[in-house]
Amino acid sequence: MQDLKGDLSVLDKPVAGNNGVSLISAMHDIQEKYSYLPEEVLRELAAETDTPLIEIYRIATFYKHFSLTPKGKHRIVSCTGTACHVRGIEVVNTEVSRLLGVEPGSTTADGKYSLETVNCLGACALAPLVVIDGEYYGNMTASRIRKIIRKHDKKTEKTACSCSSSAK
Amino acid sequence: MINMILNGLEISVEKGTTLLETANFYGIEIPTLCHDEGLSSYGACRLCLVEVGPPGRSWLVSSCTYPAREGLVVRTHTRRIARARRMLIELYLATCPSSKTIQDLACQFQVTAVRFRQRHDDCILCGLCVRMCDEQMQAKAIGLVDRGADRRVATPFDKKSEQCRLCGGCQYICPACQARCQGPQEENPICNACLNLAPPCLEEYEDAMCYMDPCVACELKGNN
Amino acid sequence: MRNLQAGLKSPADLELMRKRLKEARGRRENYLAVCGDTGCTVWGSNTIKDSLQDCLKRKGFLEKVDIKFTGCLGLCESGPVIIVFPQEIFYQKVKEADIEEIIDKTVLKGEVVERLLYEDPTSGQKYIYASDIPFYKNQVRVLLGNNWINDPNSIEDYIAIDGYKALGRALTEMSPAEVVEEIKISHLRGRGGAGFPTGRKWEECYKASSDHKYIICNADEGDPGAFMDRSLLEGNPHAVLEGLIIGGYAVGASEGIIYIRAEYPTAVDKLSLAINNAEKLGLLGENIMGSGFNFYVSISIGAGAFVCGETSALVSSIEGKVGEPRQKPPHLVERGLWNKPTVVNNVETLANVPYIILNGAGEFCRTGTKESRGTKIFSLVGKVNNTGLVEVPLGITLREIIFEIGGGIKDGGKFKAVQTGGPSGGCLPEMFLDSPVDFEELKAAGSMMGSGGMIVMDEETCMIDVARYFLRFLKDESCGKCFSCREGISRMLEIADSIARGTGSLEELELLKELGSAVKDSSMCGLGQSSANPVLSTIRYFEDEYKDHILENKCPAGVCRELISFDIDSVFCNTCGACIKNCPASAVCEDKEGQPVIIQEACSKCGTCLETCKHGAVLKR
Known part of the structure; x- marks a missing residue:
């Protein structure tokens, strides 16, 4: 494990309405830094804030935004809001799961993609909606998502190659 | 003192009293699965429902968490309560059928059939163990983690907790895992686990031993 | 002249600043409004804006326009949307290639680019001016109207x-x-769902005695299919902020939390900027505009939990805990955030306050x-032609x-139901099309207003x-x-799943109703x-559809996978092979005559063949 310890500067921020520390905003910062919530850091957070560890674990499991396992390099988020559902996101999701061989909520074995669902991104006019690495794709269909992921696959492969070659 | 109307009677109770305590004080029995006098109120099992508010505009609340309020109209035994409670008990039976506590409740409220798919969970998430661990044992070793249908009692990161002193308080207070009924056995139609206990329902319903209908124990008794 | 940027010391300062701003703006009435809301940015409005700027620069008009x-300009369906002022010419689905023409013809000469105009999906009529389009014409855009003329970052x-004139006055x-009292007279009701009178809520908090009180703006818009609050916060954050400050003044709170x-990361960014700017001008913070009133605003970010929209859970989440609701009473006015009197208002409710x-x-x-005064913003989505935000x-x-506003059902389909109120609401059938939309009517029909999806x-x-x-x-x-x-x-879902698979029974349907009303009563x-509500309302109005699933093992809408099958009609099929190539389950094969057939056992019923067939040869039953 790399240096997971000793970085809790996030705790210096005061919480809304009180001078204490908001565990949720601290955990937001930890997740932003590591892309997930590493157990070691959470244990340290508990010790630092004098919070029972179980309370931290409860928060980490209660809120869907938090993840206790590392996320994939690329994140595919599909919106499962009502509008997306009515316009057929489920077919798209089945297709993505089939293509990548993982169920929503998990990461591919090579750590390249993680597949997530979110209960409405608030862009319902674009339904059905899929977001890949922060980029929104509206009016999705099974055949379109197939093409997009293939294209994305090729693109990332290329950049991965150029990165490694430039590193030399 | 707070004045209110309980089942049509004008009564007064001290400030800070809950409706459950009030009803119990006046000798009215209300069933509950997640309440214990030594622990804080939680309101999760929903069995202690009472109806508050004037007829026609009334609603159901859990009496263990609802504070007595000036002028409140409370009814403890209405048809609406009975209907909701029987449905809840049926759900409990469908989820956690081998708990003796739940079987006794089913018996007391004459819930004799389960129309849902039978599951065999060993936890009803009443939270008694969690409050026991926190409030009485001061350990905070376990908690209710995750949410929705995935909610469960767990230790931090599902590993052996450093805070746990193996005091057994959680087991002692659990209404689901203590005195589990094993159901009909090969050699004997009942497991006999309940015969070693003094089930509370016996005081009221002398012929009742088991939630099954017809009650196997009663049938045995009749035969003797 | 005084430098007002250093801070406004009184409402008179604010008026002076306004006068100067208006004068400066009066000289430049030519402008282009490019929709920058999430919907249009997905269609590429970011690049449209940049190339507009480039084009104007090249032609040397950057100073004049x-x-x-x-x-959000409202009509998300037709993004990216541009409105050319002062004429209010409305252009839809603008591409980068159209930009030069828009500037040459419309901006410089006032001529109209015909092909970019909005065309009514049913009548086919074209409209030039935004306000003539039925989508806008039938709306009353009290809150959203400002989106047309307002840069949210400014x-x-x-x-x-x-x-902030209303703030100065208050x-x-x-x-x-x-x-x-003014809010009470206005009969403003909470726009978050339940419709509790805002004035009464404020009055209770105003009367509560405490050294510290809080006012919270609930922007945890969790209802799937609703994005009014996001658009308001992204389109006009200052209106919400002004409402929050006025609310804080009214109830005696010195701290506001959003x-x-x-x-909603974009909304967070725009809101933070708005708070910063308001602080710089002295519209927030200590001694606002010399009135002696101190008020501070901070943002608290949720972490993905629908239940945190419930006020007691929301307070618990702000305190940094797990968002579990608790029994009320005690109400938040008695015991709220950090045990202090607290009032929680929805985004749209607060945005109405400055107007009132x-x-x-x-x-x-x-x-x-x-009983229900004012306007309400709805996000009109699903199978309707003009999806978007309507007020x-x-x-x-x-x-x-x-x-009229939505332009009817997409692809010439037939209306079946409209779902309002999100997961707490219900589906209303055709018989309610002519009943008025207000809090009471929707509730009586078994649904609810909800936040506006x-x-x-x-x-x-x-x-x-x-x-x-x-x-x-x-x-x-x-x-x-x-x-x-x-x-x-869980159990309701179990039964509904069984019905959708065609294995349900009429007894189970009755049990579903019984269980639904017990859950309603006892939670x-x-x-x-x-x-x-979603279960009970669909049973109430569409019981026949449930019975079709149970008795006939049929899904009339062709959705429930276990009850439908796909077939290829050899009459229409020209054996192009698109279905064979595209089937993800490899369930389409050629038979001896080279005719594609679907192997039912292998079919995953994804509908790809239906989607790819250009000859209408794939049948769903």
Whole structure:
């Protein structure tokens, strides 16, 4: 494990309405830094804030935004809001799961993609909606998502190659 | 003192009293699965429902968490309560059928059939163990983690907790895992686990031993 | 002349600044409003804005024509949208290639580019001016109207359109009690769902005695299919902020907190900027505009939990805990955030406040019905032609919203139901199309106003599937504390699943109804109590559809996978092989004559063949 310890500067921020520390905003910062919530850091957070560890674990499991396992390099988020559902996101999701061989909520074995669902991104006019690495794709269909992921696959492969070659 | 109307009677109770305590004080029995006098109120099992508010505009609340309020109209035994409670008990039976506590409740409220798919969970998430661990044992070793249908009692990161002193308080207070009924056995139609206990329902319903209908124990008794 | 940028010391300073801003703006009435809301940016409005700027620069008109990257312009379906001012010419689906022409013809000469105009989906008529388009014509855009003329990142823009004037008036001309009274007279009701009178809420908090009080803006818009609050915060953050400050003054709070979903990063950014700008001008912070009133605002970001929209759960989440609702009473006014008196208002409710204070309660009351005054923003989505954000007077009929503003059902389909109120609401059938939309009417019909999501459904939407969708949503989003809500929802889903598979029975349908009403009665918080609404309302109005699934093993809408099958009609098929090539399950093969056939056992019923077949040879039954 790399240096997971000793970085809790996030705790210096005061919480809304009180001078204490908001565990949720601290955990937001930890997740932003590591892309997930590493157990070691959470244990340290508990010790630092004098919070029972179980309370931290409860928060980490209660809120869907938090993840206790590392996320994939690329994140595919599909919106499962009502509008997306009515316009057929489920077919798209089945297709993505089939293509990548993982169920929503998990990461591919090579750590390249993680597949997530979110209960409405608030862009319902674009339904059905899929977001890949922060980029929104509206009016999705099974055949379109197939093409997009293939294209994305090729693109990332290329950049991965150029990165490694430039590193030399 | 707070004045209110309980089942049509004008009564007064001290400030800070809950409706459950009030009803119990006046000798009215209300069933509950997640309440214990030594622990804080939680309101999760929903069995202690009472109806508050004037007829026609009334609603159901859990009496263990609802504070007595000036002028409140409370009814403890209405048809609406009975209907909701029987449905809840049926759900409990469908989820956690081998708990003796739940079987006794089913018996007391004459819930004799389960129309849902039978599951065999060993936890009803009443939270008694969690409050026991926190409030009485001061350990905070376990908690209710995750949410929705995935909610469960767990230790931090599902590993052996450093805070746990193996005091057994959680087991002692659990209404689901203590005195589990094993159901009909090969050699004997009942497991006999309940015969070693003094089930509370016996005081009221002398012929009742088991939630099954017809009650196997009663049938045995009749035969003797 | 005084430098006003250093801070406004009195409402007179604000008026002076406004006067200067208006004068400066009056000389430049030519501008282009480019929609910068999420919808249009997905269609590429970012690049459109940049190339507009480049083009103007090349032609040397950058000084004469302004470009405003605005909040949602409403008609998300037709993005990217541009409105050319001062004529208000409306262009839709603008591409980069069109930009030069727009500038040459429309901006410089006032001519119209015909092919970019909006065309009515039913009549085929083209419209030039935005205000003539039926989508806009039938709306009353009190809150959203400002999105057209407002850059959300600019506090100057907001001040130029009389922004913070209401705050100045409240602080200097009115006592807190008078502000509360004005809101009470206006009959403003909470726009978050339940419709509790805002004035009464404020009055209770105003009367509560405490050294410290809080006012919270609830921007945890969790209802799937609703994005009004996001668009308001992204399009006009200062209106919400001004409402929050006035609310703080009225109830005696010195601190305001905006609780916002983590899923809305853009809104968080725009809001933070707005707070910063307001602080710099002295409209927030210590001694606001010399009135002696101190008020501070902070943002609290959620972490993905629908249940945190419930006020007691929301407070618990702000305190940094797990968002579980608790029994009320004690109400938040008695024991709220950090055990202090607290009032929680929805984003849209607060955005209405400056309008009421500025124009008077009487003016606000002129729109709406007796019990539900003012306007309401709906996100009109689903199978409707003009998806987007609409603001209508309360009391308007569903028919007007869906058919006049929304332009009817997509692809010439037939209307089946409209879902309002999110997971707490219900589906209303055709018979309610002519009933007015207000809090009471929707509740009586078995649905609710909710925060304003309006999802239109056509004949290809299965009502059992919709009920299952919401149950799955709630199963995941319920906090799980109450046994009745947690277990009740799981069991309702179990039965609904069985019906959707064609293995249900009429007894199970009765059990579903019985269970639904028990869950409604016995759960603790509002979310649990309303969790059965999607099931109960679909059974109430579409029981025949349930019975079709149970008795005939048929899904009339063709949605429930276990009950449908795909076939290829050899009459229409020209053996192009598209279905064979595209089938993800490899379930389409050629038979001896080279004719594609679907192997039913292998078919995953994804519908790809139906989607790819250009000859209409794939049949779904």
